[in-house]
Amino acid sequence: MSENHLEHPTPKKYVQIAIVLGILTAIEIALYYTEDIVGVFTDPLLIFLAVGKFIIVVGWFMHLRYENKTINRFFVGGMILALILFTIVMVERASANYL
C-alpha cells in the first residue's frame, strides 16, 4: 500500500490517538492554571505539548508518516520557512528593543 509499507491505524487505534490528544490538551490547561507552581517551565512545556499534538495529528490523522518523501519535503519545507520567518522577525524585534 504505502511507500514504507506501514499499515494505517485501525478505527480503534484512531480513538486511542484521540484520547491521547485529549489528555495532552487537559495537561495544557492544567499547566495554565498552575503557572505559579510550575514557574518558568510553563511556557516551554506548553510549546512542547503543542508540538507533540501537532506531530500526532500530522503523522497519524494526516498520514504523513506513511506518505511519499516528496510530500514530506513540501510540508516540512513550508514549516521550516515559516519558522525562519518567525525567528528573523523576533530576533529583529528583540534587537530593536535592546537598542
Added chain:
Amino acid sequence: MSNSHSYPHEPTGVETRKLGMWVFLSTEILFFGTLITTFMIFKGSDFPGMKLTDVYDIPFTSISSFILLMSSLTMVLAHNALEANDQEKTRVWLLATAMLGAVFLAGQIYEFTEFYHKGFELTTNIFSSSFYVLTGFHGLHVFVGVVLLLALWAIGQRQKGLTLEGGMNLEFVALYWHFVDIVWIVLFTVVYLI
C-alpha cells in the same frame, strides 16, 4: 492520506492532485506563520485598564479546542469508513465532523461577541486587530471546511454515494480539515495559554 500508492507515470511518483493539495497546505503554513508572527510582535501592547486574563475565557476556549480536536477523529473515521466502502458510516462521520465544526464556529462567534462587550474590539489597539485577524482567518477556514464537508455529505446522499474516485476528494477535504485543526493547536497555545 491513505492513497499512498506509487504513481510511476507521474514524474514525482505522487498523484499530481494530491501533491498539489500538500503544496497548497504548505503555502497555508506560511500564511498562518506570517499572521502568528505579527500577533507575537504586538502581543502585550498597551491595553489600557484591562488585562488579557480579564478578557479571555480559558475554560470556554478549552472546550472549543477539544471539540475541534475531536472533529479530526470523526474526519479520519469518515475516511476510514469510505476505504471500507461503508457508505452509511462515511455519511454519519462526515455529518458529525461538520456539526462539530459548526459548534466550534458558534463558540468563536459567542467569544468574539463577549470580547466586544468587554471593550476588546477590532480597533481597540494594534494587538486586538492582530488577534481578530489571526483568529478570524482561522474561523473563515473552519467555515470553508464545514461547507466542503456538507457538500461531500450531500454528494454521499445520492444513490451512487461516494466512490473511491470521489474518495480522493474526501481525502483532500480531510487533509484540509486536519490542517485547520493543527493550526488551532498552535493558536490555542500561542494566543490563549502563553
